[in-house]
Amino acid sequence: MEDETMARRVLPKLEIADADRERLVSWTRRQKTGQALALRSRIILACAEGHKNIQVAKQERTTNATVGKWRQRYVEFGIDGLMDEPRPGAPRTISDKIVEEIVTKTLESQPAGMTHWSTREMSKNMGVSRESVRRVWQAFRLKPHREGTFKISKDPLLVDKVRDIVGLYLNPPERALVLSVDEKSQIQALDRTQTLLPLQPGRMALRTHDYKRHGTTSLFAALDVATGKVIGTCMNRHRSKEFISFLNKIDASVPDNLDVHLILDNYSTHKTPAVKRWLNKHPRFHQHFTPTGGSWLNQVERWFSGLSNKALRRSVHRSVKELISAIDEYVRVSNATAKPYRWMKTATEILDSMKRFCDLTLSAHLSRT
16 A cells, blocks of 8 residues: 555656666666566666656556655665665675675676586685575576577568468458468387386386387378367378378368368478469468468467377387377377367567567677677
8 A cells, every 4th residue: 555655646856876877777788687676777767767657667567656666765765775675584694795796797607618607616606605606596586507498580571470370360260260280290109128117106107218219100280270179190201292191181171161271380391382283273271381480389389299298208109000099099089178279469469579588688688798
């Protein structure tokens, strides 16, 4: 209640000293600054430009009360007021300067001959305990031992393709079937070199790390976006010849009075002259291609993930025939309890999120140079 009252009343105009402004800007630009401190810094900088609390809150995706709280804290205590207040418990044994050095080194340097810091290396370098390093990293949400992956599509038609495919998910055309189509190629029939040890109380299931190969197959799958059911078939290869054969199976499975919209990736098999000739003879089929490097837009990839995790990764197959039987059984069980995936984001929300990621990445790159 107190925070809401603070947000509604008119607060004094902010005046920021040059030294404070320089420090606030550095906090917003430094790569992976603690997000809470970076947000407070952006709030104060925006308020100093004369923006109202409600404008700043909308810009930073926070509440009026939060903006009012940190604005008032800065007026009363200056830049030190943006720091978190002392927590209950024993007092800290390391200074703010050491904390800042740990965070800065973690973000902007590497130990000699290594790619990232560990608590052992940082504690030796800074002369503090490993537990102190761990607490600092936890407070600033730093995890140097972890690394994720990303892929930014360079497709010049990225925006158009995102809007096209998301439009099919959120507003599918009438009297038409939308199918998310792809191949899971080179699925291996694997047999472990020793017997699997089953799950027991107090012990996870165990398997050997090595295996014997018994051949491969390729799965062609078409996910019905409206129902979650899958049309699937396994073939020895995944050329345009096999793709056309799969298209014939789709054509036979879909009622004649419905158009068919296929969501596909940019694999060359989908664009050969033979495929184009087939499509010309079947005008009810329409192709929609995902952006290059944007297979995450294709919903069937999520179904493939379920197939791998639930049916293939822990299984043993001593022949390709056994593998195909296991895949067919998963398709049957999956279709019996099928539910459609719910697409949550609009095209505008996706593109805005990509823009924020690119802006943040560029800002981090410029701050290092």
